[in-house]
Amino acid sequence: MSRSLLLIVTFLLSLFSSHAPAAAVTSLKNFVDKVRTFRTEFSQTLLDQNFQIMQKTSGSMLFARPGKFRWSYETPYQQLIVGDGEYVWFYDQDLEQVTVRKLDLTLGSTPAALLAGEGTIEQDFDLQEIEVQGELEWLEAIPKSEETSFELIRLGFSHAGELREMILRDNLGQFTWLIFSQAEQNPELPDTLFQFTPPAGVDIIRD
DSSP: OOHHHHHHHHHHHHTTSOOOOOSHHHHHHHHHHHOSEEEEEEEEEEEOTTOOEEEEEEEEEEEETTTEEEEEEEESSOEEEEEESSEEEEEETTTTEEEEEEHHHHSTTSHHHHHHSOSOHHHHEEEEEEOOSSSSEEEEEEESOSSSSEEEEEEEEOTTSOEEEEEEEETTSOEEEEEEEEEEESOOOOGGGGOOOOOTTOEEEEO
């Protein structure tokens, strides 16, 4: 096992330590209440059940409450997810395919609901703080709905309440680890960033 992979495994296992009082839930609630718009770069690592790296990607993410967001994957492939407040558009450039879903059916108990939703977090998630050695304060959010592809979501905040990392475990036991950088809270974001018009000639699937 490479040193970098060993560090990832050690870190992920440390997140399954005991629960204890911390400030992470307060940081999340403050984040939802006070951060109306958000912009950040991210690196993303996908690991299988045995913590083997399956894929590394990077891109940018931004949102505007309520329910508007834009996830743009730039490397190694281009993919775009746009929530316009009513619909969510999934655009896969390589497949030349767009999938459209109603926002209220898509958001629900998802990572986007934690970040771009309004202050109803505890209606959709069970929140618990986690004691982990390190510079970040962590919380665990377990979706109350069974109609979600994620078993749990973990968010890491700095002591100043800044969102730094997010870890997802899906129903297949795989982990998605996101590290945020160059984050901006409450920047001015034009509405055009949250609008999507399918390119000519792509297949459109309405779900």
